[in-house]
Amino acid sequence: MSSNSRIVLQILVFLSGGIGLGYCSADYAMTRGLRSVAVSNGSWTTWPYVARDSADPYTRAHFAGTGKLAVTSYEAITFRAEIDSDGRSLDLDCTYDVAGSALASRWWSVTVYDEDGGLIANPADRYSFNSTEMSRMPDGSFTVRISPVAQPGNWIPVSGSNAFYLLLRLYNAAPSLSNNLGGAALPSVTRRACS
Amino acid sequence: MRRWVFWSVATVLLATVAHLSAVLFAPMVDIGRRMAAFETAAPVNTLRKMPPVGPGPSILVEPSPDISYGFCRFDISALPLKVSAPIPDSYWSVSVYSDTGENLYTINDAQTGVRRLELIIADGSKPVPEGGAILDVPEDSILYPSPVRYGLVVLRGFIPDRSQRRIIDSTIASATCAPLAPA
Numbered sequence: 001m002s003s004n005s006r007i008v009l010q011i012l013v014f015l016s017g018g019i020g021l022g023y024c025s026a027d028y029a030m031t032r033g034l035r036s037v038a039v040s041n042g043s044w045t046t047w048p049y050v051a052r053d054s055a056d057p058y059t060r061a062h063f064a065g066t067g068k069l070a071v072t073s074y075e076a077i078t079f080r081a082e083i084d085s086d087g088r089s090l091d092l093d094c095t096y097d098v099a100g101s102a103l104a105s106r107w108w109s110v111t112v113y114d115e116d117g118g119l120i121a122n123p124a125d126r127y128s129f130n131s132t133e134m135s136r137m138p139d140g141s142f143t144v145r146i147s148p149v150a151q152p153g154n155w156i157p158v159s160g161s162n163a164f165y166l167l168l169r170l171y172n173a174a175p176s177l178s179n180n181l182g183g184a185a186l187p188s189v190t191r192r193a194c195s
Numbered sequence: 196m197r198r199w200v201f202w203s204v205a206t207v208l209l210a211t212v213a214h215l216s217a218v219l220f221a222p223m224v225d226i227g228r229r230m231a232a233f234e235t236a237a238p239v240n241t242l243r244k245m246p247p248v249g250p251g252p253s254i255l256v257e258p259s260p261d262i263s264y265g266f267c268r269f270d271i272s273a274l275p276l277k278v279s280a281p282i283p284d285s286y287w288s289v290s291v292y293s294d295t296g297e298n299l300y301t302i303n304d305a306q307t308g309v310r311r312l313e314l315i316i317a318d319g320s321k322p323v324p325e326g327g328a329i330l331d332v333p334e335d336s337i338l339y340p341s342p343v344r345y346g347l348v349v350l351r352g353f354i355p356d357r358s359q360r361r362i363i364d365s366t367i368a369s370a371t372c373a374p375l376a377p378a
Contacts, residue, residue, distance in 0.1 A: 010202060018206045022213025030218065051298035061218045064296055067229030067256045069349060071290055075301050106305075107286060107353060109261045117257050121250035127260045133356040169259060171286055171353070172305070 030061045039181045043189040044079035044168060048181055066117075073178055077105075079168040084189045092120075092160040094194040095147035100187030102140035104174035107131050110144050110187070112156050115163045122157035129154045142187075148195060226296040229256070233268050233347055240276060242267040242350075242372035244364065263363045265350035267372035272344040274377075275317035280370035282310055283363055286353035289314060294345040302337065309335060315375055316341050316348070348372060 032038070037058045038045050047062055049055045051072040063070045083089055084096060098110050111128035114120050119127040129144050134154045136142045145151040146166075148158055158164065168186065170177065177184045232254050237243040245254065245264040255264065269276045278289060288303040289312065302314070319340030350370055352363040 014202055014206050014209065018209025019213045021206070021210035022215075023217050025210070026214045026217035026221075029214075051301075057218050061221075064223060064226040065221065067226055067296070069255065069290070069292055069296060069347075070298050071288070071301050072298065075288060075290075075303065107355075109259065111259060111261075113257060118253075119248070119250045119260065125249070127249075130261045130353075130355070167257060167259075169261075172303070 026061075029058050030065055033062065034058060041079070041182050041184065041186050043081040043083050043085055043166075044186050045081075046077060046079045046181055048073055048077075073173075075171065077170045077173050077178060077181070079170075079186065081166040081168070081189050082163070084191045086191065088191065090164050090166070090189070091194065092148065092158050092162055092164050095145065095149065095151070095192040097143050097145055097190045097192060098166065098187045099143040099190065100141065101185060102136070102142075103131070103170055103186075104177045104184075105131075105170035106172035108168065108170040110156075111167045111169070112146055112158060113165055113167065114160070115165070120158050120160065120164070122159065124155075124157055126156055129156065144187075145192075147192075223295060230294055230296060230347065233266060237266065237268060239268045239270045240372060240374055242278075242348075242370050244368040247360070247364070261354055263352040263354055263360070263367045265352075265367040265370055267348040268346075269316060269348060269372070270345055271316055271318050271341060274374040275315050276348075276372060277375040278312070278314040278316065278348055278370065278372050280312045280314075280350060281366050282307060282312055283352055283366045285355050285359070285363065286351075287366075288351045290349045290351070291316060291339060291341065292347040292349065293343045294347070299341065299343070299346070300339050307337075313337065314339060318344055320344075 033045060033047060037049070037056055038047050047059050049059045050063060050070045090096065107130060109128050109130035112120060134142055134144065142154065144154040144156060146156045146158055166189065236254055242265055245266065248258040248260045258264065267278065280289065282304045286304060288301055290301040291299045293299055313336040315336055315338045317338060317340055319342050350367055352367050354360050354363045
């Protein structure tokens with residue numbers, strides 16, 4: 001290999017390596033969140049500094065880059081789950097139980113989105129359950145079942161074979177919850193069966 | 196050996212520049228494109244109720260099916276904007292966003308304590324006239340001095356269950372958004 005070819009090759013490796021490394025690390029930090037920026041709690045992750053003047057650049061980039069019109073955490077806290085309680089990616093071929101106790105907020109909801117952020121069409125026109133309408137046990141506990149197969153109770157029908165994610169929205173959350181995002185008791189996401 | 200060190204350091208420096216550029220600048224392009232979608236959806240200073248949330252394309256990212264939405268693009272460079280909206284019995288909020296999607300202000304039904312919100316969004320950079328207030332703001336109205344002249348107002352009304360969808364939808368649809376003429 002001639003000396004000129006070697007220099008050209010080095011420059012190409014330098015450009016692709018540097019830009020690729022920078023872009024991929026930024027993409028990960030903006031979508032998944034760094035530990036110092038996003039808070040994880042079981043399957044769930046949230047960005048607590050959203051819509052604040054003091055928000056860090058990664059939080060700002062996460063919301064600007066995705067085009068989400070955020071509200072302050074006083075107004076609503078949004079948790080996102082892409083994995084079940086065992087750390088496996090959520091799969092539309094499987095049945096999941098989202099189960100827990102009543103959450104300390106004015107109202108809350110569980111919504112299913114496909115991997116592109118859209119709602120999944122189904123004949124029941126059902127994409128979520130909120131705390132007012134869902135069936136609950138006398139002690140306030142609940143189970144929302146996400147499944148491609150008909151289920152009794154709070155069933156959100158899904159179809160397809162790709163990944164999906166859940167959003168848990170809590171509006172006007174009590175301080176006991178909003179001040180303890182990483183430790184509050186949030187619903188578990190348990191995989192039951194896969195077709 | 197020295198050459199490898201040079202290229203390694205140069206690659207790390209380039210990666211740092213690319214990382215910071217992606218974090219600081221690229222999202223602004225994305226949100227600009229997203230906000231531009233509202234421009235084609237409704238005229239300025241006019242409130243539009245969004246169609247019920249469902250599968251398919253939406254002007255909002257990750258819209259909630261449990262919420263009825265209305266929005267109003269605003270331009271307060273000439274006149275302030277008056278948002279007038281009845282407040283239903285269930286959760287309801289109005290948020291003001293800059294044209295870069297930044298949440299500037301939000302108020303909900305529990306905070307207003309009234310049955311009808313009158314929110315006036317005025318250009319906060321305009322000086323207060325000598326010996327007078329910026330505006331003749333009616334009693335029970337809320338004045339928000341906005342740091343930006345162009346942006347978006349978003350109304351959110353909680354739909355507790357399907358039987359109440361029509362009521363909440365019509366409440367959002369009856370809200371108005373219009374320039375406030377001088378007194």
